[in-house]
Amino acid sequence: MTTPSSLPINPSLSPPSLFAPSSTTPCYSKPSSRSSSSSFSFKVSSFNSSRTKPIFLNCKKFDYLRVNSEKSRKRLEGLVVRDSDNSRQSNMTISEVREDEVExxxxxxxxxxxxxxxxRIALFVEPSPFSYVSGYKNRFQNFIKYLREMGDExxxxxxHEGVPQEFYGAKLIGSRSFPCPWYQKVPLSLALSPRIISEVARFKPDIIHASSPGIMVFGALIIAKLLCVPIVMSYHTHVPVYIPxxxxxxxxxxxxxxxxxxHRAADLTLVPSVAIGKDLEAARVTAANKIRIWKKGVDSESFHPRFRSSEMRWRLSNGEPDKPLIVHVGRLGVEKSLxxxxxxxxxxxxxxxxxxxDGPYREELEKMFTGMPAVFTGMLLGEELxxxxxxxxxxxxxxxSETLGLVVLExxxxxxxxxxxxxxxxxxxxPExxxxxxGYxxxxxxxxxxxxxxxxLLYNQxxxxxxxxxARQEMEKYDWRAATRTIRNExxxxxxxxxxxxxxxxxRPIQWLAKRIFPSAEVNYS
Incomplete structure (x- = not known):
C-alpha cells in the first residue's frame, strides 16, 4: 500500500496581510475593470507517482498587485504550481516571479x-529644513504641514540650529551638530543621544523617515532597528557627484x-526624480522595486507671475530694467557649474x-564676474524671493548635479x-x-x-x-498636498x-526549528 503524500501548509510564511477575507473560487481570474481584487488557485498534483488526479489548493481573494507593465502582469499570472493533466510523471513545474519584480x-x-x-511619523532630517537653505527645505516643510493637516502626529x-519653537503642531527636537569637514556651512549630527532615543521611543512611531545620505541617517537606522519599526530613506543629495x-x-x-x-537596510527608498532613481538602480544600491518617486510639488500661490515688480527688476538689473535679465536662484556652490x-x-x-x-562659492563668483553686469543679492526670502x-x-x-531642481519648478x-x-x-x-x-x-x-x-527668449517678448x-499652466498640476498624500497612503x-x-x-529559521521540535499534524490527501 502506498503511503499517502502530505503537504504541510504554513500561512504565516506568506507576506502579512496579503489575503483579505473573502469567498474562495477554484480558478484564477484576471481582475475586472470594476474591481482591484482577483482570486487564484494553485493546482498541485500529488507527490505520489501512482496518482494523476490533480489537487486544487484554493486561495482566498487578495488585492491584485500593481505592476509596472503588461509584461510584469503576465509574469505575475505565472505564479502558480502546475502539473500537466496529460502527464503521469511526478515532476512538477514551478513558475514564479522573481522577488525584485513584485511590488x-x-x-x-x-x-x-x-x-x-x-x-505617528518620526522624521530625521539633516541639515535642518528650518534654517539651512537647500532644495529640500520647501519639500520637507510642506510635507510636515500636510501630514499634520491629514491628522498625523x-x-x-x-x-539644533534654528529649530523653531513650533511648526504646524509637530514635535521638534534639535540634536547637537558639528560642521561638515569639507563643507563648513553644512551642519551634521548623529542624533543618537540617550535623550533622543528615549524621546523617539516615547513617541512610539509607526514609521521612521530619514533624509539621506548624511550622518543622522545612521542614527535613524539604529533607532528604527531598536524600536522594530519600518524605515523609509529619501535620497536628496547626489554625494558621489559632489565628492570630486x-x-x-x-x-x-x-x-x-x-x-x-x-539603503539596503531601509524598507523603501524615495528619490526626487526618475534620473536619480535610474542612477541608484544602475549602482545596485537596493532592489529596483524598493525605489519609488517622491512626486514633485510647488507652491503655486507663493510663486506666481503676479509678484512681478518694477522695483525688484530695477534692483536685479542694477538700474537698467530695460536690458534683458537672466536670473539664477540657488545655493552658490562649486558643484552647481555656475x-x-x-x-x-x-x-x-x-x-x-x-x-x-548664498554659499561657499559666492566670493569666487564675485571675483569671476568683476566688471560684468552681474548682481549678487544674497539670500532672499518670502515675498522678496x-x-x-x-x-x-x-x-x-x-x-x-540636481536631484530634481526645485528652483526650476518655482x-x-x-x-x-x-x-x-x-x-x-x-x-x-x-521632458523631451x-x-x-x-522650457528648453x-x-x-x-x-x-x-x-x-x-x-x-531674451530678445523675443x-x-x-x-x-x-x-510653464505656469504645467506647474499648476503639481501641489504638495497630493504629493504628501501619495507618500502617506501608498x-x-x-x-x-x-x-x-x-x-x-x-x-523562517525559527519556525523551521519549532516545527522540528514541536511537530504539527500533517495535512493528508488520499
Missing part, C-alpha cells in the same frame, strides 16, 4: 485600513558602499544677470521660461516631449546649444510670454509591507 500590494486591506487613522529630529569637486576622487567608491549599506554662466555672459554683452542666494523670480526674463540652470510657476541643462532631475521637469514648449533643455557644457535656446504662460504602505515581509523571512 508591494498597494491595496493591502490591513495596511490600507490604517490610512483612515492618524499615524509628526516628530522632527534635526540639527570638494575632496578626493578615490572617495567616490567608498561613498557608494556607504549608500548601498544604508562658472558656465560666465561663458554665457561673455557672449551676451547686452544682457544682465542676477544671482539670488517671489518678486525676484517673477521679475526676470529667463531663468538659466547649468547645474548637472521659476516656471512664477511664469518665466527656463533654459536648463539636460542632466540630473531637470529632464523630469521639462515638452522641450521647446514649457541644452546639452551639458555645450555653450552654443545653450545660447541657441537662450537668445531667442512674445515667445518669452508664451512659454512662460505654458509609499509608506509599501514600506510597511516590505518590512513585514522581511520580518517573516527572518522568522
Amino acid at each position: 508591494a500590494p498597494l491595496l493591502d486591506p490591513e495596511i490600507n485600513e490604517n490610512n483612515s487613522r492618524p499615524r 509628526v516628530m522632527v529630529v534635526t540639527t 569637486r570638494y575632496t578626493f576622487s578615490w572617495l567616490v567608491k567608498p561613498m557608494w558602499l556607504v549608500i548601498k549599506f544604508l 562658472d558656465f554662466l560666465k561663458r554665457v555672459m561673455d557672449r551676451l554683452p547686452e544682457a544682465r544677470i542676477a544671482f539670488i542666494g 517671489s518678486q525676484a523670480y517673477a521679475s526676470g526674463d529667463v531663468f538659466v540652470m547649468p547645474s548637472e 521659476a516656471m510657476s512664477s511664469g518665466i521660461p527656463v533654459v536648463g541643462v539636460r542632466a540630473g532631475g531637470i529632464p523630469d521637469i521639462i 516631449d515638452q522641450d521647446g514648449k514649457i 533643455l541644452f546639452n551639458p557644457g555645450d555653450l552654443d546649444d545653450c545660447l541657441s535656446k537662450l537668445e531667442p 512674445e515667445l518669452r510670454e508664451t512659454m512662460g504662460q505654458a 509609499q509608506y504602505n509599501a514600506a510597511i509591507w516590505f518590512w513585514r515581509k522581511k520580518r517573516a523571512q527572518l522568522l
